[in-house]
Amino acid sequence: MTFRPTALRSGIAALLATLALSAPARAAETVVAVAANFTDAATEIGAAFEKATGDRVTYSFGSTGQLYTQITQDAPFEVFLAADQARPEKAEAEGHAVDGSRFTYAVGKLVLYSSEAGALDDGSDALARPGIAHIAIANPVTAPYGAAAVEAMKALGLYETLEPKIVQGKSISQTHQFVATGNAELGFVALSQVIAEEGGSRWIVPQEIYTPIRQDAVLLTRGADSETARAYLDFLKSPEALAIIGKYGYGTED
Amino acid sequence: MTASPLFDAAMIETILLTLKLAGITTVVLLLVGTPLAWWLAQGGGLWKEVVATVVALPIVLPPTVLGFYLLIAMGPHSPLTGLLGRQLSFTFTGLVLGSVVYSLPFVVNPIRNAFEAMGPRPLEAAATLRAAPLDAFFSVALPLASPGIMTGAILGFAHTVGEFGVVLMIGGGIPGRTKVLSVTIFDYVETLQWPKAHVLAGGMLAMSFIVILAMMLIERRLNGGRK
Numbered sequence: 001m002t003f004r005p006t007a008l009r010s011g012i013a014a015l016l017a018t019l020a021l022s023a024p025a026r027a028a029e030t031v032v033a034v035a036a037n038f039t040d041a042a043t044e045i046g047a048a049f050e051k052a053t054g055d056r057v058t059y060s061f062g063s064t065g066q067l068y069t070q071i072t073q074d075a076p077f078e079v080f081l082a083a084d085q086a087r088p089e090k091a092e093a094e095g096h097a098v099d100g101s102r103f104t105y106a107v108g109k110l111v112l113y114s115s116e117a118g119a120l121d122d123g124s125d126a127l128a129r130p131g132i133a134h135i136a137i138a139n140p141v142t143a144p145y146g147a148a149a150v151e152a153m154k155a156l157g158l159y160e161t162l163e164p165k166i167v168q169g170k171s172i173s174q175t176h177q178f179v180a181t182g183n184a185e186l187g188f189v190a191l192s193q194v195i196a197e198e199g200g201s202r203w204i205v206p207q208e209i210y211t212p213i214r215q216d217a218v219l220l221t222r223g224a225d226s227e228t229a230r231a232y233l234d235f236l237k238s239p240e241a242l243a244i245i246g247k248y249g250y251g252t253e254d
Numbered sequence: 255m256t257a258s259p260l261f262d263a264a265m266i267e268t269i270l271l272t273l274k275l276a277g278i279t280t281v282v283l284l285l286v287g288t289p290l291a292w293w294l295a296q297g298g299g300l301w302k303e304v305v306a307t308v309v310a311l312p313i314v315l316p317p318t319v320l321g322f323y324l325l326i327a328m329g330p331h332s333p334l335t336g337l338l339g340r341q342l343s344f345t346f347t348g349l350v351l352g353s354v355v356y357s358l359p360f361v362v363n364p365i366r367n368a369f370e371a372m373g374p375r376p377l378e379a380a381a382t383l384r385a386a387p388l389d390a391f392f393s394v395a396l397p398l399a400s401p402g403i404m405t406g407a408i409l410g411f412a413h414t415v416g417e418f419g420v421v422l423m424i425g426g427g428i429p430g431r432t433k434v435l436s437v438t439i440f441d442y443v444e445t446l447q448w449p450k451a452h453v454l455a456g457g458m459l460a461m462s463f464i465v466i467l468a469m470m471l472i473e474r475r476l477n478g479g480r481k
Contacts, residue, residue, distance in 0.1 A: 141445060
């Protein structure tokens with residue numbers, strides 16, 4: 001085989017031309033890591049964003065802890081919608097996110113849920129009902145909704161008696177699944193997960209008895225130069241997005 | 255986050271619980287799997303192959319598929335729950351049942367192979383010496399198949415120690431009752447407690463290496479004995 005520098009050079013030139021052409025196309029897409037509880041709202045916001053801007057958004061859903069671990073390992077995410085404030089704060093402090101880009105995009109509401117209609121007509125009294133063998137919560141160490149559930153049970157003075165009945169889901173999605181399948185009679189989940197559900201019953205936990213679940217968004221270092229990523233974050237604050245966020249049972253700032 | 259010792263009480267509790275689960279599961283698997291392997295090794299019609307296929311399914315099925323169906327089977331409205339009169343999800347017993355199903359082929363297949371490799375002659379010889387079938391099974395077939403039984407026990411134990419999908423889906427992560435090693439490793443990684451994750455994951459890696467090495471050595475000794 002003979003070595004032909006001209007062929008090589010023209011090959012490289014063609015390659016560079018392709019890369020140059022593809023660069024703008026790639027910039028019109030942004031990859032967003034989203035906490036599982038925000039799945040439905042994010043999907044609808046994504047569709048609205050694509051319609052409004054013509055840009056594309058790709059989501060990666062997971063628990064906040066899992067996504068954060070991936071971010072520290074240089075996952076190709078440009079935006080991070082967490083289920084808490086701690087992880088976006090940490091991302092900023094450790095240089096994985098752009099300073100000053102952090103804001104609260106949604107305030108999560110905790111709800112006690114049963115797949116049985118009427119089971120929660122008495123509100124929190126249902127927790128003490130005999131015949132309740134399992135109460136599902138998300139892992140309080142990794143999931144903010146789990147921590148809020150523990151806080152609420154303590155505020156109700158029921159934590160000591162209920163503790164042996166607690167089963168933990170890895171995420172708020174798995175917790176919902178435990179209750180939806182009836183394996184656990186009751187469970188603390190996010191209002192957003194059950195707001196569209198027709199059957200079952202729910203008791204919205206009063207906001208005074210647990211720390212509000214502020215969910216923060218942050219621009220990741222990888223998205224610092226992406227106009228699409230910044231446009232997506234701006235869109236998240238738009239009246240259109242706020243309406244969707246509210247529709248899915250979240251509070252919004254101010 | 256405060257600095258905590260590499261080995262804490264929760265970690266030791268998890269390790270002991272996992273060993274207990276794998277130990278009990280292995281005993282159950284040997285008691286159930288050995289007669290099953292014997293029956294499958296005796297040759298037979300199509301439906302024996304169907305049973306063999308069902309036994310082998312967990313090799314191919316994703317653990318989440320098994321976990322999903324087990325979660326439904328152990329739920330309050332399932333016939334199994336009605337039959338037993340109690341719910342098995344979120345219990346240690348439920349984990350044992352799930353692990354038995356999940357690890358069954360890893361125990362049955364090596365034992366079945368050992369029985370098949372033995373052939374009919376040793377038992378024919380035992381019969382000419384007027385040994386009753388049951389006597390022949392215990393004093394001739396079982397000892398001859400012992401390397402296969404050993405391999406099955408090791409594989410079943412190791413496979414149960416490492417399982418993730420099934421225990422995740424039916425366990426409920428209750429410390430001391432259903433929260434096992436693999437789920438704990440996942441938690442440590444999620445909460446960025448990597449030194450602890452390394453202790454457990456590295457331990458699993460070392461154990462898996464030893465298991466495979468031990469099996470190769472058993473196999474070599476077995477082949478050497480035949481020469």
